[in-house]
Amino acid sequence: MSKYEKRKYSLIEHIPIVFRAALGFLTLKSLKKKKVMNFKLKERIMLAVTEVNGCVLCSYVHTKLALKSGMTDDEIKALLAGDLENVPKEESLAVLFAKDYAYQKENIDPVYYNKIEERYGVYKAKAILSVCEVITMTNSMGIAIGLLKETLTFKHVKGSNILNEILIPIFTMILFPVFLVLSLFVLPFRLMRLKKKAKPIKV
16 A cells, blocks of 8 residues: 555545544444444454555554454455455455445445345444444544655645644544534434334334
8 A cells, every 4th residue: 555545535524524433433332232243344344445545554553453353464465455355255245335435435325235234234234334434534534644744754745735634633533522422312313223124024
C-alpha cells in the first residue's frame, strides 16, 4: 500500500461517518451476546475496507490484530493486496460487501445488503455493516493523520487539505463521545427493527 493514501476525506464527509461509527459501535456491543461476529471475520472485514480506502496507519494496526486473531501472514498480505482467494467461502460474501461499501463511499447497495441478510441473517448482516462503519471512521482519521505528517515534513500530497488533516482527528475526538450518547437513544429502535425483521413470517 502506498503512503499516498487512495482516498482523501473531507470534514463534511467525515461527520456523518463518525455518527454511523458511534451507532455501529454500540450495535456491535449489543449484538455481542448473539455471537454473530467472530474476531477473525471482523479483522477480515476491517482489512478489506482499509485496503480500498488506503489507510496506511490502519493497515499496520489491523495487521497486528489479524495476526492475534489467528490469520496467517499470507492471508493478511492477500487482503491488503485486494486478493480474496484465501478468504473462507462462507465469509467471502461478507468481505466482498465490505469492499463494495468502501468503493461506493459508504453508499449501501440495497440489493447487495439483502443478499447479506439472506446469507447470514439480519443480526449478522447488521454486525457486518457495523464493522464497516467503525473501520471507515478510523480509516478517515488515520488517513488525515498520515497526510498531516506528510505536510509537516514538506511532502504535501496532491489533493489533500491541511484543514481536513487537522480538523478530522480533532472532530473525531470531540464528536465520537457525543454521538455515542445520542446513539443510545437511536439504538433501541434499531434493535427493535432487527428483532421484528428476524421473526419468521407466518404463512
